[in-house]
Amino acid sequence: MTPVIRTERLTRQYRGQRALDDVTVEFQRDTITGLLGRNGAGKSTLMKVITGQEFPSSGSVTVFGQNPLENDGVLRRMAFVKESQQYPDIKVRHAIEAASWFFPNWDADLAEQLLDEFALPRKRRIKKLSRGMHSAVGIVIGLAARAEITLFDEPYLGLDAVSRQNFYDRLLADYAEHPRTILLSTHLIDEVANLLEHVVVIDQGRIKIDAPADDLRGTAVTVVGPSRSVDSFVDGHEVWHRGGIGSLATVTIAGPIANGQRATARDLGLDLEPVSLQQLVVHAAGTEQAGAR
Numbered sequence: 001m002t003p004v005i006r007t008e009r010l011t012r013q014y015r016g017q018r019a020l021d022d023v024t025v026e027f028q029r030d031t032i033t034g035l036l037g038r039n040g041a042g043k044s045t046l047m048k049v050i051t052g053q054e055f056p057s058s059g060s061v062t063v064f065g066q067n068p069l070e071n072d073g074v075l076r077r078m079a080f081v082k083e084s085q086q087y088p089d090i091k092v093r094h095a096i097e098a099a100s101w102f103f104p105n106w107d108a109d110l111a112e113q114l115l116d117e118f119a120l121p122r123k124r125r126i127k128k129l130s131r132g133m134h135s136a137v138g139i140v141i142g143l144a145a146r147a148e149i150t151l152f153d154e155p156y157l158g159l160d161a162v163s164r165q166n167f168y169d170r171l172l173a174d175y176a177e178h179p180r181t182i183l184l185s186t187h188l189i190d191e192v193a194n195l196l197e198h199v200v201v202i203d204q205g206r207i208k209i210d211a212p213a214d215d216l217r218g219t220a221v222t223v224v225g226p227s228r229s230v231d232s233f234v235d236g237h238e239v240w241h242r243g244g245i246g247s248l249a250t251v252t253i254a255g256p257i258a259n260g261q262r263a264t265a266r267d268l269g270l271d272l273e274p275v276s277l278q279q280l281v282v283h284a285a286g287t288e289q290a291g292a293r
Contacts, residue, residue, distance in 0.1 A: 002029045004149060004181050005050055010059035012045050012205075019045040021205035022059070027198075030179035032171075034196040034213075036189055036281050042205040043185045044082065047151050050183075051080045063149065079103060079147035081138040083154040092129070093122040095137060096144075103145040110174070111144035117166060131158030139167050143174055151183045164188070168195060189278035199277065201284045208284040216280060222252045225270035233261075233270055240283050252279070 003026035012020040020042050027033055035043050048054040049061050052068040052075055061068065068074045087095055096115070100106040115122060118136035120129075126137060135158050142150055156164045172195055175182060186192055199216055201209035209216070220240060223230050230249040237253040244250050252275060257265075265272050 003027060004029045005061070005063050007046075007049075007061045008059055010046075010049065010061055011057045012042075012049060012054060013057040018205050020049070020056075023202070023205070023207055025200060025207055025210055027181060027183060027200075029181055031197050032175060032182045032184065032195055033198040033200060034189070034192060034277075035183050035185040035200050035202065036277075037202040037208075038285050039187075041202045041285070043202055044153055045205075046202065047080065047082070047153050047183065047185065051075070051078055051151065053080075076102065076104065077147060078149040078151065079142050079145040080151045081142035081153065081155045082151075083135070083157050085134075085138045087126045087137070089125060089127055091123055091125050092120050092137060095126060096122075096140065099141045099145065103147055105146040105148075107144050107146055110146075111140055114140040114143060114170065117170075118163060132160065132163065133158075135159055136163065143170060146174075146178050147180065149181045149183075151185075153185045154187065156186070156188070164191065168192060171195065189281055190276050193277040196277075201281050203285040209280070213277070216277065218256045218274065219254065220252055220275035220280060220283070221255050221257050222250060222273040222275055223265070223270055224248070224250050224273060225268065229268040229270055233265060233268060252283075 005027040008024050010020055010023040011018060023046065035046070037043050045054060049056060050063060050068065052070060055069055063074050064077065066074050096111055100108060118140065120133055120136055120140065126134065129137070135156055139155055142152055142155065156167060159167070168191070184192060196213045199209060199211060199213050200207060223233055227244060227247055227249040230251050234251050234253050239251060239253055241252040257272060262272060
């Protein structure tokens with residue numbers, strides 16, 4: 001696959017604190033990538049550097065093989081929707097109209113459909129909208145732009161579960177018909193896990209995981225059952241987490257688990273439960289903290 005975004009030893013520093021620390025990563029063409037991590041991990045900073053809103057302290061970033069900073073030819077091929085999106089004091093319909101002038105692949109019919117689906121009042125000023133409606137305006141623009149690279153940074157704040165699901169469904173359906181490179185930063189990891197083709201986890205400004213989503217599935221498993229049986233089964237495995245109540249133990253171990261081991265687990269009366277993507281992200285961040293301590 002062809003990378004459309006590449007950073008090499010990228011560092012962004014603010015008053016002695018590194019938001020990004022020696023980050024080398026690639027984002028592939030026509031792929032939905034989850035950019036995941038805790039608050040303050042560096043996700044938003046990385047997106048701002050990619051979209052030319054921040055400049056590197058050292059290292060480099062290229063988009064379509066070019067430096068995006070003050071590069072109109074590159075910037076017009078990207079759409080960046082962020083949680084703190086600011087708009088002028090204008091009506092919703094004016095914001096949508098202005099966006100249509102900027103993005104060459106703009107789909108006016110899709111924009112109108114999304115305005116209806118999110119029940120956005122076209123004649124209301126954006127500053128009068130609820131937080132959820134404010135977020136929905138950004139989602140409409142991000143999807144209808146059909147930009148070659150679309151970045152969503154926590155785009156759903158204030159949206160209820162039904163509206164968030166509508167966003168996910170619309171994103172996936174439109175991506176299937178019009179593939180493009182999508183970066184999605186979110187804390188609701190389990191909600192979007194099935195959308196993601198690739199996962200990049202960042203913590204304390206450093207890349208902790210950079211792998212296809214399918215490769216991550218099965219990289220860890222939780223073993224549940226009687227304590228003695230669990231202890232016997234996990235002996236020799238890397239233990240990520242241990243818990244339990246009374247004689248019942250719950251231990252998460254690094255995988256994968258071979259078929260023979262699964263048969264052993266059944267013989268011991270143990271349950272093997274897959275570890276969710278969110279749990280993998282928590283572990284990736286947690287090991288960094290443990291090392292720091």
